[in-house]
Amino acid sequence: MRLLLACLVLLMSIPALAENDAITIAVVTQEREPVQPVSPLDGEIKDEGVAGARLGIADNATTGRFTGQRFTLSERTIPKDASPVDAIHALAADGIRFVVADLDAQVLLAAASAPEAHGMLFLNSRATDDEVRNEACRANILHTAPSRAMLADGLAQYLMAKRWRKWFLITGRTPGDRLMTRVYRRAAKRFGAEIVAEKEWTFKPGHARTDTGHVTLQSEIPALTQVQDHDVLVVADEANEFGDYLPGRTARPRPVAGTHGLVTTAWSAVSEQWGATQLHARFEKLAGRRMNAVDYAAWAAVRAVGEAAIRTRSSDPSVIAAYLRGSDFSLSGFKGQGQSFRPWDGQMRQPILIAGPRLLVSVSPQAGYLHRGSELDSLGFDREESQCRL
Amino acid sequence: MQALIIAALCLGFMAQTALAGTIYVSNEQDNTVSVIDGDTLSLVDTIPVGRRPRGIGLSADKEKLYVAVGDDNRIDVVDLKTRKVEGSLPSGEDPELFVLHPDGRRLFVANENDNLVSVLDIPERRIVTEVQVGVEPEGMSVSPDGQFVVNTSETTSMLHVIDASTLELVDNVLVGTRPRVAQVSADSRQIWVSSELRGTVEVFDAQTREPLGKIAFEVPGIPRELVQAVGIQLAPDRSRAYVALGPANRVAEVDAKTFKVLRTYLVGQRVWHIALSPDGKRLYTANGNSSDVSVIDLENREVIKTIGVGRSPWGLVVAP
Numbered sequence: 041m042r043l044l045l046a047c048l049v050l051l052m053s054i055p056a057l058a059e060n061d062a063i064t065i066a067v068v069t070q071e072r073e074p075v076q077p078v079s080p081l082d083g084e085i086k087d088e089g090v091a092g093a094r095l096g097i098a099d100n101a102t103t104g105r106f107t108g109q110r111f112t113l114s115e116r117t118i119p120k121d122a123s124p125v126d127a128i129h130a131l132a133a134d135g136i137r138f139v140v141a142d143l144d145a146q147v148l149l150a151a152a153s154a155p156e157a158h159g160m161l162f163l164n165s166r167a168t169d170d171e172v173r174n175e176a177c178r179a180n181i182l183h184t185a186p187s188r189a190m191l192a193d194g195l196a197q198y199l200m201a202k203r204w205r206k207w208f209l210i211t212g213r214t215p216g217d218r219l220m221t222r223v224y225r226r227a228a229k230r231f232g233a234e235i236v237a238e239k240e241w242t243f244k245p246g247h248a249r250t251d252t253g254h255v256t257l258q259s260e261i262p263a264l265t266q267v268q269d270h271d272v273l274v275v276a277d278e279a280n281e282f283g284d285y286l287p288g289r290t291a292r293p294r295p296v297a298g299t300h301g302l303v304t305t306a307w308s309a310v311s312e313q314w315g316a317t318q319l320h321a322r323f324e325k326l327a328g329r330r331m332n333a334v335d336y337a338a339w340a341a342v343r344a345v346g347e348a349a350i351r352t353r354s355s356d357p358s359v360i361a362a363y364l365r366g367s368d369f370s371l372s373g374f375k376g377q378g379q380s381f382r383p384w385d386g387q388m389r390q391p392i393l394i395a396g397p398r399l400l401v402s403v404s405p406q407a408g409y410l411h412r413g414s415e416l417d418s419l420g421f422d423r424e425e426s427q428c429r430l
Numbered sequence: 431m432q433a434l435i436i437a438a439l440c441l442g443f444m445a446q447t448a449l450a451g452t453i454y455v456s457n458e459q460d461n462t463v464s465v466i467d468g469d470t471l472s473l474v475d476t477i478p479v480g481r482r483p484r485g486i487g488l489s490a491d492k493e494k495l496y497v498a499v500g501d502d503n504r505i506d507v508v509d510l511k512t513r514k515v516e517g518s519l520p521s522g523e524d525p526e527l528f529v530l531h532p533d534g535r536r537l538f539v540a541n542e543n544d545n546l547v548s549v550l551d552i553p554e555r556r557i558v559t560e561v562q563v564g565v566e567p568e569g570m571s572v573s574p575d576g577q578f579v580v581n582t583s584e585t586t587s588m589l590h591v592i593d594a595s596t597l598e599l600v601d602n603v604l605v606g607t608r609p610r611v612a613q614v615s616a617d618s619r620q621i622w623v624s625s626e627l628r629g630t631v632e633v634f635d636a637q638t639r640e641p642l643g644k645i646a647f648e649v650p651g652i653p654r655e656l657v658q659a660v661g662i663q664l665a666p667d668r669s670r671a672y673v674a675l676g677p678a679n680r681v682a683e684v685d686a687k688t689f690k691v692l693r694t695y696l697v698g699q700r701v702w703h704i705a706l707s708p709d710g711k712r713l714y715t716a717n718g719n720s721s722d723v724s725v726i727d728l729e730n731r732e733v734i735k736t737i738g739v740g741r742s743p744w745g746l747v748v749a750p
Contacts, residue, residue: 102545102565103586106602315584318566321524321543350587350604370627372585372608376677377655378627415653 062110063100063355065342066131067093067165068151069142071120078284083329089142089165090115091327092335096342098326100350107350113342118143124151132156137357138163140341141181142334145169152178161361163341166334169219173385174421177428182364182386184344185337186306188216189223190420194392194404195274195297195304196227197418201406204271208237208294210264210286212277220276220299237267241282261289274298297394307336308395314376340379340388344371375403377416385428389416451708451748452510454495455716455723456483457740463497464723464739465513466714468707468748471725471735477513479506485527485570486745489552490534495747498525500542505550510749520557522548527611527745529570529579531594538579538592540567547581547590549597559597563590569611573618573636580621582609589623591639603639606630611703613662615686622671624659631659631673633689643689649678661703665710670728672713674701681715681726695733697724703745716743 067090074084093113100111114136118127124147131139137160141148145167152162157180164172164183172178173187186194199207207228211221221238228235243260265273265286273290275298277283283300295301309330311320323331323339331339347370348363349355363369365386370378375391382389394402409418417423450468457464461483465475480499483506487496495508498521505519505528521528524543528550531538536558537550547561547570564586572579578600579592587609591601606625613622614636621634631645647657661674664686671684680694681701698717701724705714713726721743725735 099565099585103588106564106586106588106590107604315566318542318585322565347587370607372587372627378607411653414655416655 062112063138063345063349063360064112064114064134064136065093065097065138065140065345066114066116066136067140067142067338067342068116068118068124068127068131070118070124070144070147078280085329085332087327088332089334089338091323092165092331092338092340093140093142093342095323095326095331095335096339096346098322099339099343100346103346103350107353109349109353109355111346111349118147125154127151128154128157128160131160137161138345138360140165140338142166142338145172145176148172148181149176149178152181159357161345161357161364163344165337165341168216170223170421173387174427177385177430179430182341182344182381182388184340184388185334186390186392187223187387187420188220189226190387190390190392191304191306192220192223192227193230193419195302195394196224196231196233197404197406197409198302198304198394198402199272199274199297200231200233201402201408204295205233206236206270206272207233208239208265208267208270208273209235210239210241210273210275210277212241212275212279212281212283214279216278217276220278224274224276224298236270239264239267241277243282257285257289261285262291265290265292267291270294272297273301275300301397302401303393303395305333305393305395306390307331307333308393308400310395310398310400311374311393312400314374315372316374319374340371340373340390344369344381344388347371379416380414382417382423384423384426384430385421386430387420389414389419391416392419450712451750453705453714453723453746453748454486455739455743455746456486456497457721457742458482458484458718458744459742460740461499462740463495463508464743466723466737466739468712471737473737473739475513476740477508477515479508479515480504480518484744485525485540486747487528487530488747488749490530492749495749496528496530496537498528498539500524500526505537505539519550519552519555521550522546522557522560526568527570529572531572531579532574532576538570538572538581540570540581542566542568545583547579547592561590561592561597561599563599564588564602569609569613569623571611571613571621573614574616575618577618578614578636580612580614582612582623584608584610584626587625589621589634589639591621601639603634605632610660611662613664615664616666616668622662622664624662624673626658626660626676629654629657629659629675631662631671631684645673645684645689645691647673647675647678647680647682647691647694649675649680649694652678652680660701661715663704663706663713665706667710672704672706674704674715676700676702677719679717681713681724683728693731695724695726695731697726697733698722698736702743705746705748707748708750714746714748716746718742718744 097113453466481501485498564583566584569582606628608626658676699719
């Protein structure tokens with residue numbers, strides 16, 4: 041009888057246990073105009089970011105099978121120009137506490153400030169804005185996307201390793217481009233480079249596709265780049281409007297780096313080392329294309345939650361969030377070193393790749409940029425420089 | 431009399447060097463296996479194999495060499511007399527590391543892309559069964575008593591224990607981040623597992639899977655993140671363990687009883703897998719980034735030679 045009772049109790053508790061152990065992570069994206077690729081070699085991407093989150097859940101689920109933990113992904117989209125508050129309300133109603141935010145900075149801040157956002161943890165996988173990691177930082181946001189300052193510092197360290205000290209900056213017309221140029225300037229100052237010339241790109245985008253496009257570009261770009269001598273042309277063109285047109289057309293035979301040419305990025309289709317081949321293979325099987333930096337940040341966000349849940353053997357959001365921020369946390373991010381979160385601003389420490397168009401060129405931090413803590417903290421805003429007050 | 435002494439010395443020298451064996455090194459980016467003479471410590475041959483050779487091991491009779499060629503999804507079989515690939519074995523997709531069971535007929539293969547350990551029957555040339563493990567299975571080892579096989583999964587960060595007779599998972603143990611190599615001790619009583627990103631080695635009781643110790647490594651002047659743990663070699667007499675420290679370019683010598691790090695040796699860049707000579711007096715290391723092999727004289731505690739091999743040497747094995 042006693043045994044029967046015990047069995048009954050056990051049986052009844054199984055579904056409850058399973059329910060308790062399910063960890064749901066939402067990936068919230070916003071409706072965007074699809075970006076038309078400049079090169080005919082690139083296809084239009086419709087599942088950027090979300091595809092990375094899907095792979096992250098699959099990776100979590102495989103491990104969860106052995107620890108008895110279940111992971112599910114809930115995909116949500118915020119309509120164009122809509123407030124994210126409704127989406128946050130819906131997530132709260134579904135009891136979801138982990139949110140991978142594939143959102144622009146202002147939408148991210150609005151989401152994280154929504155009334156029900158208090159008990160949620162947001163993982164920013166899209167916005168590279170330094171503002172959301174500094175003066176506008178929030179206690180409920182971690183960032184797996186690198187900041188623009190990290191990208192600029194990673195590039196600057198490499199350019200200084202090459203002794204390419206004299207930079208010519210070209211800035212695009214978006215607000216993001218201007219922010220990028222600002223951190224290039226900061227990086228030049230930090231690492232001892234000199235900005236010898238600056239120009240803005242003012243032409244109309246996308247005209248290379250017309251039959252005479254290359255003729256126009258062939259006269260416009262030399263005119264634009266006719267400046268005093270420099271070692272490298274550093275470009276800020278986040279929307280891919282013109283950067284691809286620069287290599288091979290500049291007035292002086294100088295390399296192009298930044299958002300184009302030698303690309304400074306958290307992840308690249310050309311990554312191979314440190315097991316990147318395997319991550320790409322899994323991603324390609326799932327998405328039918330190579331993984332890019334936005335996919336990578338979403339993957340890292342989902343994997344980070346999974347890693348913390350598995351290490352703590354917990355599905356309690358507060359336990360998982362505390363572990364994520366702690367010094368024990370380390371994510372294997374296929375870039376050769378463990379990746380953890382900076383306690384002062386919630387930014388994931390990570391190496392920055394310098395990618396060529398066909399192969400990887402280098403990885404920063406470069407040798408010799410020492411740091412009392414982690415050398416990864418030589419990229420971006422260090423503890424003393426941070427404006428974040430959590 | 432003098433001649434006799436010299437002759438005796440010579441004999442002693444020959445007997446000793448005869449034990450140095452032949453070293454085979456898989457070159458991941460060259461699609462070759464380098465052959466190093468253990469007596470002269472020079473490169474004597476290069477054998478072309480399939481694409482992306484990594485895991486490398488000897489057949490039971492030591493006359494064949496098995497080489498996992500991941501991009502060709504098979505295991506090449508090299509005849510060591512002719513030094514030519516004489517055929518291949520099925521392996522499942524993307525084989526990385528494998529281990530030969532003491533029965534001499536079964537090969538346990540980690541299929542990196544498929545989250546599987548495949549069990550291959552060599553004479554029958556077929557996969558007998560597949561065991562589902564974690565994401566990116568890599569490290570493989572078998573207990574010398576033949577009872578169990580262990581595997582690590584890099585992204586899942588687990589040690590998986592497989593019963594070698596029922597071919598079922600017995601246990602899954604969470605270990606340090608990105609576990610690379612597992613090795614079962616000569617007495618089948620301990621399992622040693624390296625964690626690449628934590629830079630640690632954990633030692634478990636093979637029966638209970640209780641942790642027995644954790645070894646951390648420090649190299650002055652090298653950032654903590656770059657002191658990683660990869661290849662492990664346990665001395666057959668169970669006195670020592672050797673651990674390759676990856677981008678720290680060092681191999682650590684550990685007291686296998688007290689788990690204390692005794693010393694480190696400076697070797698080539700990004701040292702990966704390591705192998706002991708049959709007499710246990712030398713350690714050979716595959717240095718992935720400098721494309722060479724370092725030879726450590728363990729008696730005199732010094733690196734005695736560096737031998738250039740193919741591009742990105744990955745695994746190595748010593749034949750008597």
